Amino acid sequence: MHLATAPNRRQFLALLGISAAAVSCGRAEAGGSGGKGSQTRTLRYQGAAGAVTLPELAEDLGYLGDVKLEWVGNTISGPQDIQSAATGQTDFGGAFNGAVVKLAAQGAPVKAVISYYGSDQYAYSGFYVREDSPIRTPRDLIGKKVGMNTLGAHSEAMLEIYLERNGLSRAEIDKVEALVVPPVNTEQSLRQRQIQVGVLGGILRDKALATGGIRPLFTDFQLLGAFSAGTYVMTDRFLKANPDTARTFVTGVAKAIEWSRTTPRDQVVARMTEIVRKRGRNEDPAALKFWRSYGVAETGGRIDDKAFQLWIDWLGKRGDVPQGKFTARDLYTNDYNAYGKAG
Known part of the structure; x- marks a missing residue:
């Protein structure tokens, strides 16, 4: 795709x-x-x-x-x-x-x-990886592709705040590649390994979790309350x-x-x-x-x-x-x- x-x-x-x-x-x-x-x-x-x-x-x-x-x-x-x-x-x-x-x-x-x-605990966006992904920590995101609905907005802000709070330098953060992926295509892109991390929320998140095979790296609610x-x-x-x-x-x-x-x-x-x-x-x-x-x-x-x-x-x-x-x-x-x- x-x-x-x-x-x-x-x-x-x-x-x-x-x-x-x-x-x-x-x-x-x-x-x-x-x-x-x-x-x-x-x-x-x-x-x-x-x-x-x-x-x-x-x-x-x-x-x-x-x-x-x-x-x-x-x-x-x-x-x-x-x-x-x-x-x-x-x-x-x-x-x-x-x-x-x-x-x-x-x-x-x-x-x-x-x-x-x-x-909140019910309405949130999460950054998800495949269950078998080697990505476990913020530093593991260096050089990886993160799919989100648009740049310069909520999801990119959450990603950068997450990386900053976990000690990554500006140069290291710049090596994490944020890509625009339509929300309806994010799960498929993640499962087909076209991206390593996908931002999912709402019904798209719930359906993907019900299918299984993915796990959250972090959510915006976990990050900021x-x-x-x-x-x-x-x-x-x-x-x-x-x-x-x-x-x-x-x-x-x-x-x-x-x-x-x-x-x-x-x-x-x-x-x-x-x-x-x-x-x-x-x-x-x-x-x-x-x-x-x-x-x-x-x-x-x-x-x-x-x-x-x-x-x-x-x-x-x-x-x-x-x-x-x-x-x-x-x-x-x-x-x-x-x-x-x-x-």
């Missing part, structure tokens, strides 16, 4: 980067300072095939009130999703927090408003024009996070399956039976500095973003999350 050619770091940033002109050329967001009645109550967004996003769950549960979601298609990646939000093609988008840092470094006027996924890894962003312009809509949306998503935590798993899966069936997008809901958690660490998806500081530091050391350009607090706001607040 052909492995995708991995873009270099400059190409990746070029794909992610947008100019201030691009941000300004999107549809002018509806709304203004004239009160709730003048604000848009419809939010355009991108979904994911066969999956139920937290906003979709929130809407189905009635947590968005009179705010409606308008599906405009499915996203191909987190960086693409937040770029669509930044350019006004959608009203919100979600991605790995490192991608949000990169977008902000390119000058996009966006703010993260709520966490929507992360890693429970942590929120991605956030939804909105533009500063949208937030200023539609503060009540943003508050309804963010608070509704926060309620959906907590509903998914406190509701028996079989009921959550049943609800999600019904959402997929009734929205009529010709999807297979079979993967939903493997759902166990969204992995959001904080109550109500509230964001804290550590959600971004790790990635600011990591990307700064790599030279992907200017060091000292911004702090974690510049990148997010909890002002629109009323979950748990009196009144």
Whole structure:
């Protein structure tokens, strides 16, 4: 099977980067300072095939009130999703927090408003090797190929942090070859020895483990503990024009996070399956039976500095973003999350 050619770091940033002109050329967001009645109550967004996003769950549960979601298609990646939000093609988008840092470094006027996924004992990504692999320690990875869904994002960050924490030098880390392999092909590539390590998560991880013959080297949950890894962003312009809509949306998503935590798993899966069936997008809901958690660490998806500081530091050391350009607090706001607040 052909492995995708991995873009270099400059190409990746070029794909992610947008100019201030691009941000300004999107549809002018509806709304203004004239009160709730003048604000848009419809939010355009991108979904994911066969999956139920937290906003979709929130809407189905009635947590968005009179705010409606308008599906405009499915996203191909987190960086693409937040770029669509930044350019006004959608009203919100979600991605790995490192991608949000990169977008902000390119000058996009966006703010993260709520966490929507992360890693915990149920929702995590693992770095897997074949059962008979000689790879046992971090140093064994030198000169080996590690397949992951994209470069410069969550999986590459986990790999480098793992290697750094185990004493490998920068020169040694550079000898570990990260390759782009589509997630659906990762298990096969690993078993056919085209790569020595494969990153697997969710249903793809569970199915591969059920088949047997592979074992984990480490997981992101083992490495960092429970942590929120991605956030939804909105533009500063949208937030200023539609503060009540943003508050309804963010608070509704926060309620959906907590509903998914406190509701028996079989009921959550049943609800999600019904959402997929009734929205009529010709999807297979079979993967939903493997759902166990969204992995959001904080109550109500509230964001804290550590959600971004790790990635600011990591990307700064790599030279992907200017060091000292911004702090974690510049990148997010909890002002629109009323979950748990009196009144």
